[in-house]
Amino acid sequence: MPKLSVVTVNLNNAAGLRKTMQSVFSQTFSDREYIIIDGGSIDGSKEILKQYSDKLSYWVSEKDKGIYNAMNKGIIQSRAEYILFLNSGDYFVDREVLTNAVSIMKSNPADIYYGNIVIEHENGKLVSKKHPKVISLDFLENETINHQASLIRRSLFDDMGLYDLRYSMAADHAFYVKALLKQTPFHHINQDMVFYQLDGISSKNFDRYKLQMNEICEHLLPGYKIRKEMEAIEKARLFRHPVERLKRFTRIRYEQLKSVLKRT
Incomplete structure (x- = not known):
């Protein structure tokens, strides 16, 4: 069983997909598998996957029902102990990210590890987003953990179920809330792990994400x-x-x- 699965989901973002793949290939940590779920892209993404198929543990290009349906497909294919979801267009801050993360994981047992991200704005401005040392329900009422910098124990999805497709924009947030309610151990990796590209579309989607976060909290959190x-x-x-x-x-x-x- 490999230690890590990196799962990338993609839809018509060939340039971003290539950047993300190169970032994963360059990682010094080798005990991993790489899974790519493409939503039936028509922009050349499928051809890129064919080109690098020998470096991929699994890939598919077919229509899906949205990002979390694609992520669920990746979970089902994963055979590793932990999963990290790295969306197409996002990339690791350096070649040692996974090596450093696993080193911290060895001495700090947990089911969910979460690091920091660097937000890359359209104008090129970089802003580091640091998460708190301890994740609480108070925090999750107003903020979320970025799945691009999270390592989630694969067996949690067997115990708690896959991402809930009723939450088309924020199913990952619902998963974190449910995990915390079940007293799942979290651990903070206090390092910048991933560059996350925030363009105009991402910004608009984030507003919708926040609305669904509120809906999730109303459903799951008493009071x-x-x-x-x-x-x-x-x-x-x-x-x-x-x-x-x-x-x-x-x-x-x-x-x-x-x-x-x-x-x-």
Whole structure:
């Protein structure tokens, strides 16, 4: 059994796919398999996969039902202990990323490891995004872990199920929330691992991602919706609305929500 699977999903991003593949091929860590799931691209991506097929553990080019359906296909094909999802267009910060990660993993047992990413904006600006040392539900109510810099134990998907396709934009976030609720061990790898390209499309998708994150939290986390309403009321209080009746209503509603939250 190889230690790691790197899974790349792609759809009509031939240039990004080639960059990602070269990044994976250049890694010094060799105890890995490389799986690519292409969604039936018509831009030359399939020809690139054929060209490098001898370096791939598995690849397929066929229509799918979206990114998480493609990622699930990769999970099913994986035979490794841990999986990392590296989307086409994203790439490792250097040749030693996987070697360094595995070294940390050996002395820090966990089921999910998560590192930092470097966001690459369209204008070329680079911004390092660092995750907290400890992942909490409070954190996951407002932020997420980037799957491009996460190493997830393969058997977790057997225990918890594959990515939930009901969440077309944020199924990975739902998986992290469920894992934390099950007290799954997480460990932070405090290193920049991946360059993540943020273009205009990614930015728009991120807004949709955030909306679905809120939906997931409402479904999975007790008291989340109530806490959000309490925060909104507390924020509104700061503006000292001139209508006394409204001020009285927000105060009463706040206390009602507070009492309900204590019972959840």
